[in-house]
Amino acid sequence: MSSSDAPLDLSLDGGALTARLVDFPSVSGDEQALADAVESALRALPHLAVDRYGNNVVARTNLGRPERVLLAGHLDTVPIADNVPSYVDGDLLYGCGTSDMKSGVAVQLRLAATLTEPNHDLTFVFYDCEEIEASRNGLGHLAKHRPDWLAADFAILMEPSGAMVEGGCQGTMRAQIALTGTRAHAARSWLGDNAIHHAAELLGRLASYEPRRVEIDGLEYREGLNAVKIEGGVAGNVIPDECVVTVNFRFAPDRSEAEAEDHLREVFAGYRVLVTDSAPGALPGLAQPAAQAFLAATGGRARAKFGWTDVARFSALGVPAVNYGPGDPNLAHKREEHCSLSAIAEVEDRLRAWLTGS
Template identity: 80%
Template sequence: MTRSPAATAAAPVLDLTLSGGELTAQLVDVPSVSGDERVLADAVEAALRALPHLTVDRDGDAVVARTNLGRAERIVLAGHLDTVPIADNLPSRVDGDLLYGCGTSDMKAGVAVQLRIAATVADPNRDLTFVFYDCEEVEAPRNGLGRLARNHPDWLAADFAVLMEPSNAQVEGGCQGTMRATVSTGGHRAHSARSWLGDNAIHKAAPILQRLADYTPRLVEIDGLEYHEGLNAVRIEGGVAGNVIPDACAVTVNFRFAPDRDQAEAEAHVREVFAGYDVAVTDSAPGALPGLAHPAAAAFIAATATTPQAKFGWTDVARFSALGVPAVNYGPGDPNLAHTREEHCSLSAVTECEKRIRDWLQG
């Protein structure tokens, strides 16, 4: 297989004595688009292996480092190494307190915090597992954390996990599930000059769109957090040619469901909304309950001095939840800037997150 130049370049030497912001810039300047994380994974592995208080393992382009101090609790700090495709936003640049560049917010600032904690907290009050993984930004079967869960579930065993996804330095509990389905109509093809001889499948999609327009999403409170569901059309396909009455049409809908529903319940709801139509689920992922009642979660919330909020999107906290590990999202980036050309992160937020996590682990 031919690898991109990023994948075949020599790994840079990461300087873990830099400030969190400076280390973020160093990470950002190593391109790591999904599937091409090898150079950055090599650099992360080398930096971690230089720390004598950690044991380091690797699976593909995922790196896992652990303390083994016999503490009463084990905590996971996890983050993905990959980014979406570069959008003319490398190398990084600094403007005042803001660091611009691909992956600054999602989520190399969080990865920098992980590395700084790994380097500077050698005697934590809880055992630590640091997880750096690949292919989070692409289809679920390629996800490196999912691969670790399949191949090495013992590497991820813990009492609590913090996913360093961008959250504006606020704790975001759990995550919503996501499901995509096609709602299809059929008709009869005919020449558009003699349209009365046909049955237009696209026209038949109008009631589907009306049901979506009339849909009232649930607001669900769990552990004091309010999750906002949503059911929306995200794609519509139909038509054969400019002079043909179409005999098929499919509306793709995306259901973002609160974590009190499992995938079977979510599918049943989608089928109920579109009763009378042909519905086919194309992909889905479960949500994750916030787990804020866990003592480690409560301690983390207190240490970060934040008011927890619901996570509306899907994140890999769901994978930890499936493993029986309560997890929250907490990172220095702004999720609204993820994947944008103008993606940036506050340098002071990186410093703040690092300090809060260090205080939690040394208090």
């Protein structure tokens, strides 16, 4: 029986279950077999109600608790880079997806299987296509077509965070600024107007820009505005009549996308600004009682999430969310990707203690 045919054994410890998941290939767009296995394993648990939409599996308790906590993780990985099957070296488990984020998914499955009397009602979400274009993201599909399945008072995205709470996430926005001139032969450059040279003033604004530092729920978010690409030039003997500078704005979650765009247009007043891509941030929600209890149960330390994650989708639904998982985000997508077995056990133990009041 191949690894993709064998059923998932949720009685395995977290490390062994992570290895089992890693050996079950599920590159983005090819998660059906793993989604089938997850659904089958969860449907065997009488204390859970299980639903499925596409390759997204949702399991819930219905115990009548006053609050509901949601734990979410994606089933897909980036393409395998000769790093499957998994192997163990000391305390480290190596393999594609160990850090991002099959270790987190293993913790979810372990908790789903064993927490029959939690102190909150629980929702477990396993979704597809997180590592590719946003239009295919399974959590986004659920938010659009089955938002009631994601209703909760607090959400934990099991993204790799080094077993430390990372609150919310920053928003991101890309924009293009087009500079124009007049084309001419380089031998008679005085007849032209060099569009690339016009970028100097724009780049000067960026070089002198002072990004905000914003404290929200005790976490400091550091904004950033940077040029990430410059395109221009026609040929080696032509004065260019166009130059396009692409900028990336990482903004704190106290700004909406509209406010972030307004800020860009203020910074680049006098220029044409075309926003080409945007995603909102997510407030950490650490002032919520459930979040405070969770933070205390996981060591009392938290830091801001500087990248963008799917916690923003929960924020858009009005659900405060944090990132918390055993993997190291700096190892995600690497050929040598690995995760600490002790971190997997630590995250599971801390979540179990919090969700049972022990």
